[in-house]
Amino acid sequence: MKPAPFKLYVPEDEQEILALLHEYGTEARILAGGQSLVPLMNMRILQPQVLISLNRCAALSYLNEQGGGYAIGARTRQAELEDSERVAQRLPLVSAAMPYVGVRASRNCGTVCGSLAHADPLAELPSVAAALEATFEIASVRGRREVSADEFYLSALSNCLEPDEMLRQVWIPKAGSDSKSVFLEVSNRAHGFAVAGLALSVDIDAGGVCRKARLAAMGLSETTLRLRPAEKLLEGKVLTEELVEEASAVSTEATAPYQDIHADREYRRRVAGVLVKRALLNCSETVN
């Protein structure tokens, strides 16, 4: 089992990468960490004619403080965020989710932007990016543009990138002093693939009032799913036990998940409510 033949480029700067994408378009794929792409190539499910490796483009490997948040480059490995003290302090939701992203050997190689762009419905990082309202910066020879997670994700394994574009950076705002975040996952085995998961970020003021709530679920839809009915319900109110129950109930009602061999639709719907309840209780505990 070997990949079909392809032509490999390992350019050293971004302009060269974009020029190659412009030249080859749909024939080409970016090879970042390869942890999703290479298995698909080994199985010959994907047979790109051209691979453009980011391995030698060191300029795209960064984790920079920028404008009240952090900018993460296209070649920045997941393990770098996992090991970063700054990320633990300033992006606690990212830090909390990181151990769930694959395994250490894949996080050493896999990139943050690569996982975001792959758009696997059971990937953690897209939901984290959605809950934190991250900005996806897209580049091509035609210029740069910025989109939100809502705009970036179209459906399973499908994003809004044009054939000549790449995700060059994601920008994630820092957690404010009032914000709490929780990442939860349910899986059939202790360290296995998830059935569903939830990334939650809430701002709770000194009076216990929820000023802002962002809930993004994975495994409940073809792509990351913002639980907007729950967000609306929570904002402007004190997190009481009744409110938590209500948010849990609307989240179950608002989802119509897919089903597969790992979990049926009804189970996933129930899990949605349970995850919302657990996450919110976890937040109110850290508040009180």
Next chain:
Amino acid sequence: MSLNDLISRLFADPGDAGKKPSQAAAPERLDNHRVNVKLTVNGTVYEREVEARYLLADFLRHELGLKGTHIGCEQGVCGACTVLIDGRTARACLQFAAALEGAEITTVEGIAGDGPLHPIQQAFHENHAVQCGYCTSGFLLTTIEFLKRNPDPTREQVREALVNNVCRCTGYLNIVDAVEAAAVKMRDRTLDAGGEPS
């Protein structure tokens, strides 16, 4: 979403349906696109011209004859081909050798050099953590990185760290015992060396 669903989607839509075609003509099919690559394996520099699609695992075994790196699933699931790239674990079946210019690779052949067994190998030996041995080199490399990051792990942390390595003999209990024993050996070695982590 099941793997079958994903696969049928991928066949139906290579990920670019509805997008405009590339502006250039398709590149000529280069069945033998060969790339020159220079990398270091176990301290020795090798320069080779290889096919672009040559996986690192195959490069190590067929080009360099280092057959301690075993090939299991070739999709990054079983961990048999785990090696260190620049000191960090990676699955050699998910890397193209030609994209690793300048990298430093460590395989099981390189962990003890010409000396006696590495303390982790010794612990595997003493705890009977090797049955058929096919998975062992992957476990050893995973353990090297894990104990560097966490020199005094709990049993549960050991189990979690080994989640990406499959032992089809199911000899996990002895493997977990061995990693715990290895942690003690490594800490002793660090003390003997005057506190310098090795």
